[in-house]
């Protein structure tokens with residue numbers, strides 16, 4: 386099995402992390418616990434992102450341990466040992482001998498992990514791990530109060546993608562883009578949301594990929610529900626469908642949203658809102674400049690959306706009033722755009738490194754190598770009771786989302802081949818597969 390990165394890249398990540406840790410430290414990264422779905426059947430297993438980042442270990446079970454109690458950093462990977470009787474049922478294992486090809490100093494059976502880690506933690510003054518990931522590790526640390534979360538160091542590292550990471554993300558964006566094009570071509574009035582989902586996810590699987598989050602396929606009013614993923618309704622003639630779907634390549638996510646009329650022709654009200662969201666998205670992408678603040682992207686999309694809502698007569702106020710407190714963005718435009726403009730993207734679809742709502746400052750400064758989404762939307766759910774929805778726009782939910790790489794020369798749209806201009810969409814929807 387080939388690792389998705391050269392061993393040197395993993396060693397480089399480990400060294401940069403270790404350089405930030407004090408003497409007498411132990412770092413413990415356990416694999417995710419297996420979650421039961423039904424009786425003895427587990428949910429599909431997905432490796433812990435920090436495990437993938439530091440050593441690329443993807444098998445169920447596994448503990449990455451690093452310590453510098455001897456003065457030098459030593460890394461150890463505990464894995465499930467070879468066991469023919471279990472492998473007959475569960476599949477072949479890499480095993481202790483095979484795991485030495487992973488970027489660690491040594492490997493051992495997971496059965497020996499407890500005694501090794503016990504010695505490590507009693508010899509160390511600083512324990513770095515994230516509690517709540519593994520009941521096994523949590524139980525071993527129950528009496529310790531000198532535990533620190535290594536994410537404070539790892540997350541800023543993960544925020545800047547290496548050239549090889551960007552290659553994997555470009556590939557995830559390429560597959561995601563093709564999947565959206567397939568779904569557009571396959572659309573027709575009366576199609577089921579699940580059938581569109583099947584076109585999208587079928588393409589992921591065809592490319593040896595899988596979704597990076599449950600696909601959102603919402604027709605008409607369902608498209609106004611931000612995390613709708615029931616995907617069980619029919620999309621009728623004259624209705625829009627909002628598809629928010631992305632896939633993973635070596636753990637790296639794409640996250641793309643497109644909205645199109647299933648009959649291939651926007652109505653005037655749909656076109657008015659679509660053009661506004663697209664304008665806001667392009668303004669947000671343009672704001673993705675090296676050295677800019679995170680919040681400047683949200684400011685750009687918010688100003689475009691708010692002024693458009695005023696022009697369309699949906700809001701009757703000044704731009705300042707529409708946006709509200711410029712630090713809080715709490716004006717009435719939020720009735721129709723109630724989420725953030727984007728998030729970092731990487732090994733987690735909502736990747737680590739800040740930039741999420743709740744940050745109290747201007748957010749991270751954009752730097753080359755960061756990858757983030759820009760995804761403004763407008764939602765006019767006819768079912769809403771909290772706000773007056775204009776009849777003309779009732780049932781319209783539109784979001785447009787692309788994956789953006791920050792470079793010294795400006796934003797690079799990794800999902801740029803995914804159609805989003807109205808004339809492109811009208812040409813491709815229903816073209817058949």
Ligand SMILES: [Mn+2]
Pocket residue numbers: 640728758760786
């Ligand atoms: Mn997103």
